[in-house]
Amino acid sequence: MSFRLLGVRAAQGVRREGxxxxxxxxxxxxxxxxxxxxxxxxxxMHRVLxxxxxxxxxxxxxxxxLALPSGLNVALDNVSQLSASWDSPAQxxxxxxxxxxxxxxxxxxAELSARADVSLSRFVSREEALEEFRxxxxxxxVLSSLQDNPLPHLVVVAPAxxxxxxxxxxxxxxxxxxxxxxxxxxxxxxxxRLDTMMLLGRRLVWAVAGLLILGVLLILGNxxxxxxxxxxxxxVIVKLVGGSNAFVRRPFLYTGLWYGVGGGLFAALLVAAxxxxxxxxxxxLARLYHSEFRLRGLGVMGGLNLIILGGLLGLAGAWLAVxxxxxAIQPR
Amino acid sequence: xxxxxxxxxxxxxxxxxxxxxxxxIARDELVxxxxxSGAGKSTLLRMIMxxxxxxxxxxxxxxxxxxxxxxxxxxxxxxxxGVVFQNHRLLYDRNVFDNVAxxxxxxxxxxxxxxxxxxxxxxxxxxxxxxxxxxxTLSGGEQQRVGIARAVVGKPRILLADEPTGNxxxxxxxxxxxxxxxxxxVGVTVLIASHDLGLISRxxxxxxxxxxxxxxxxxxx
Ligand SMILES: Nc1ncnc2c1ncn2[C@@H]1O[C@H](COP(=O)(O)OP(=O)(O)OP(=O)(O)O)[C@@H](O)[C@H]1O
Ligand SMILES: [Mg+2]
Numbered sequence: 001m002s003f004r005l006l007g008v009r010a011a012q013g014v015r016r017e018g019x020x021x022x023x024x025x026x027x028x029x030x031x032x033x034x035x036x037x038x039x040x041x042x043x044x045m046h047r048v049l050x051x052x053x054x055x056x057x058x059x060x061x062x063x064x065x066l067a068l069p070s071g072l073n074v075a076l077d078n079v080s081q082l083s084a085s086w087d088s089p090a091q092x093x094x095x096x097x098x099x100x101x102x103x104x105x106x107x108x109x110a111e112l113s114a115r116a117d118v119s120l121s122r123f124v125s126r127e128e129a130l131e132e133f134r135x136x137x138x139x140x141x142v143l144s145s146l147q148d149n150p151l152p153h154l155v156v157v158a159p160a161x162x163x164x165x166x167x168x169x170x171x172x173x174x175x176x177x178x179x180x181x182x183x184x185x186x187x188x189x190x191x192x193r194l195d196t197m198m199l200l201g202r203r204l205v206w207a208v209a210g211l212l213i214l215g216v217l218l219i220l221g222n223x224x225x226x227x228x229x230x231x232x233x234x235x236v237i238v239k240l241v242g243g244s245n246a247f248v249r250r251p252f253l254y255t256g257l258w259y260g261v262g263g264g265l266f267a268a269l270l271v272a273a274x275x276x277x278x279x280x281x282x283x284x285l286a287r288l289y290h291s292e293f294r295l296r297g298l299g300v301m302g303g304l305n306l307i308i309l310g311g312l313l314g315l316a317g318a319w320l321a322v323x324x325x326x327x328a329i330q331p332r
Numbered sequence: 333x334x335x336x337x338x339x340x341x342x343x344x345x346x347x348x349x350x351x352x353x354x355x356x357i358a359r360d361e362l363v364x365x366x367x368x369s370g371a372g373k374s375t376l377l378r379m380i381m382x383x384x385x386x387x388x389x390x391x392x393x394x395x396x397x398x399x400x401x402x403x404x405x406x407x408x409x410x411x412x413x414g415v416v417f418q419n420h421r422l423l424y425d426r427n428v429f430d431n432v433a434x435x436x437x438x439x440x441x442x443x444x445x446x447x448x449x450x451x452x453x454x455x456x457x458x459x460x461x462x463x464x465x466x467x468x469t470l471s472g473g474e475q476q477r478v479g480i481a482r483a484v485v486g487k488p489r490i491l492l493a494d495e496p497t498g499n500x501x502x503x504x505x506x507x508x509x510x511x512x513x514x515x516x517x518v519g520v521t522v523l524i525a526s527h528d529l530g531l532i533s534r535x536x537x538x539x540x541x542x543x544x545x546x547x548x549x550x551x552x553x
Binding site: 033036243330331332 | 486
């Protein structure tokens with residue numbers, strides 16, 4: 001192992017004696033500070049890699065904890081992508097005014113059929129509707145005792161196949177404005193129900209993410225605490241010869257960073273692997289339904305975000321541990 | 333350079349380690365601190381480097397009242413003081429070079445400067461050829477000299493030593509004391525706690541004697 005916390009090794013590398021200047025100007029200090037950062041980072045990395053098994057365990061634990069909410073989120077994204085592009089099963093029922101004649105209703109149906117944003121329209125006369133209602137509802141006796149047919153003419157409109165929800169809603173409003181139309185009803189309750197469930201799902205993801213992030217912080221904090229404990233004597237000595245808190249803290253913060261970044265990377269790999277695992281069967285299913293649907297993954301940005309999130313959590317966890325435990329280590 | 337004004341220290345258990353100690357040590361002095369075990373020698377040294385705070389009285393080091401130095405000022409204060417410990421307190425997973433370089437790295441010196449100064453310090457204590465050795469492979473006297481090199485490498489104004497010859501043979505002890513005298517001759521204030529009265533009385537420097545936390549002789553030159 002060639003680097004150590006204090007980064008003193010590298011100083012040994014350069015052996016040009018006499019070529020140096022002895023003043024420590026601001027510039028030199030800045031360079032030394034940068035160098036200590038570099039060496040702390042490298043040394044912490046070496047320490048992490050020196051214990052591959054326990055480090056991999058830490059990475060995996062953090063990875064799983066981060067992969068769970070982000071995987072759920074990816075799943076929800078796919079569902080909402082799916083529901084948005086659904087071959088619109090929505091249909092709009094137009095209830096016409098009582099005084100509209102059969103001819104006017106048929107003309108309206110023909111006019112609507114010609115529209116580009118309508119794939120299909122069907123006219124259901126009030127007589128047909130009554131007949132249908134009679135055979136389906138079991139109220140045959142009640143209905144036959146009525147003198148008048150209480151039902152209006154009905155034109156059922158199916159929006160164009162690729163129409164988005166918003167477009168369908170706009171179409172409904174437009175159709176309702178037709179003079180012959182008394183009321184236009186959009187049958188997409190199930191879509192709204194799906195939306196509500198998605199909202200619930202997102203909230204759930206947030207709650208799960210919050211808990212797991214807390215868990216990650218605790219795991220990291222504990223890992224860093226152990227690292228601090230195992231180097232207690234070294235910390236005491238560094239403090240005795242004038243090491244500042246920042247100096248003592250630095251390598252541990254880097255240790256946290258590396259654990260976090262590694263955990264984020266593991267999480268991204270886990271999510272990608274499970275998507276890859278699902279991809280085949282989803283594609284089969286989509287083909288059955290003649291759909292172009294493909295699972296959408298994290299993407300490069302999503303993966304990067306996970307790694308960055310992991311790194312930030314690592315720093316935060318290390319910071320928690322360091323601020324709690326380093327101050328307690330005082331030279332005796 | 334070092335001045336104690338009626339300093340008392342009572343540890344949490346109610347034990348008085350120092351009672352009303354007043355003393356003054358000038359810039360160019362080498363002073364021995366002696367007394368029986370438990371007399372308060374280590375406590376006095378620890379106060380100078382702010383490992384301990386007085387219960388009463390005040391300590392002034394190089395014009396700086398230590399009562400005014402907060403926790404954040406402690407590292408900077410310690411960088412001006414070199415310390416040699418009885419049990420060496422080396423980093424046993426680093427080699428000799430790394431151990432001696434520690435104060436310079438902490439102070440943020442350029443790496444060329446670090447190499448040059450570390451070798452100068454090791455040369456001074458006669459360990460230049462052992463710079464790559466690990467501390468465990470060194471004898472007790474050699475380890476002590478590594479500790480001394482680490483204490484002086486940052487060119488401190490004050491050098492403290494707590495029983496630096498504690499378990500060394502007489503010849504080695506004399507050699508180490510001679511090193512301290514050499515540092516003193518180049519202007520470093522040196523304060524050495526020791527109960528090796530035979531050795532220190534031969535060296536003709538001021539001797540401060542503590543007895544049960546009280547200063548009984550040697551308060552001023
Ligand atoms: N951290 C502490 N808490 C409580 N009491 C302490 C502490 N450190 C030292 N003492 C007590 O203070 C007294 C002075 O201790 P100190 O270590 O200064 O003595 P000393 O002169 O250095 O002795 P020695 O020659 O054995 O090293 C002792 O009685 C010791 O028990
Ligand atoms: Mg002592």
